[in-house]
Amino acid sequence: RVLRDYGLQFDFVEMSNLDEVRAAIKPHTRLVWVETPTNPLLKIADLAAIAEIAHRVGAQLAVDNTFASPYLQQPIGLGADFVIRSTTKYLGGHSDVVGGAILTHDTAAYEQLKFLQNAVGAVPGPMDCFLTLRGVKTLPLRMERHSANAQKIAEFLADHPGVKQVLYPGLSDHPNYAVARKQMRLPGGMISFLPVGDAATARRIAERTQLFALAESLGGVESLIELPAPMTHASVAGSPLEIDPALIRLSVGIENVDDLIEDLRQALRNE
Template structure:
């Protein structure tokens, strides 16, 4: 069986049979010639339904996650929306992490709740709390591990067993880990979701999402809903994502190297109250992360002793770390989740600390990043 990087470079990407081109072509055509009514060439008729460049990306992502099916979307939230519609109906119940991504919370709380879906936020690291939250109406347990932005860790194998015993499916948002660091399907998850905007694409130049599963019936329903609602990526977006994924393994190794060094520096800094990084021995869930992840990732969060104002000063003072939302690109980013990516959870059970700073650690020279943060922390 091919290794990870071999699949990243070759799965779904055979040289073009006509020209021999080794790079997957971009197929911008919106429609495809049919050899007679219903005589489709390769199954293509209209690019909302299927496109060859998108097919290549989907085959590659399925191989990387060890699933039979992958469906690529125009965004991670588009993928989330279709996935929830494929599994839930009015009256159903879903369990979500107590520190879920703000966009996921907003979708469930503001959109699906109005459709008649109920939800319960739970610390998925607490198996007893998860069991208590489940009911006969629970159709889905939605997990992130690590979570955004608190880097919470959930034991995928244990949660899968608990969910399945209750008759629910387990979805794992694998965006923070990427397929290189963690493969939830192999641990018992039913579905994996990605914002491919992040580590999979890796260059902050394309927005996308993906769902991967080995459940044939669910994959068919997801593909139907995608086609019916038109939540597809364009061929150039698919091509950019496919180009990015080729270097995922080598990029993730550098992200992890740099993040480990920065977490070490922050832990020793007098202005820092607490560092959240799964690679630290005292991080909640560290042993679980060590068991189910290849390494600990490129995301680091921390709180400051000086509170929100100190956090704002640090975010404003960095030079190499760019103040911006999103994550997973080659460049380092810094943000204040309470006032940026997670404003949608303000006032809810999922509210994040206002002194929390989130770093997406890039692949620059690590000593330059360390010095940039040291200089910024002097303003705390």
């Protein structure tokens, strides 16, 4: 609704399907934008392959790397021209920062972006910068713990009779498991799952948790649970991007994993 007024054209593509990406690329395509892992379905796009497809027609590749963080995935090393991330999430890591970042190895593009940032005014405050730099110091330790906890929780959910489907790239039955193994150091701290039941079931589960706080956002040291359809993704209801109303998303924190599993176990009881 905004950028189309500037004469820009867009095609929305299933980026985990390389055939669809190839079919959508046109001679005049100038930018390919991809998020991997995706929010909230945890799909994985093959960044090296997409970079090759994009560069073949002179297009640039921009990657939203928020879910992975630079510790788990480094898109520029896989051929990306730009990396975008929310510093609010894993980089800050303590749910007390609002910010974002763009990275590139293209000096000319950097100078242009730096000018636009200064001219338009998208400049973070000094306290946000301080808190983000503080968070970066512990990023590797936190991402290791987020991922280790999420792996155990995903395995618990996959074996639970009250769970219909688990979406986590660290599980071998994930459709993009091989790609995730190839380009990510670890599968990360985000999990989505579908309980046996409907949207009302999902809401009851989310309201029962005691350690998982019912809240939006993600990537902090504390564990969060949310329902994407009525919360973070309510704006895409009725569109091709609509989310199953029963889907539950977890941002797994760094607490004791046995406590987190027990919290989910009691929330799933009788469902």
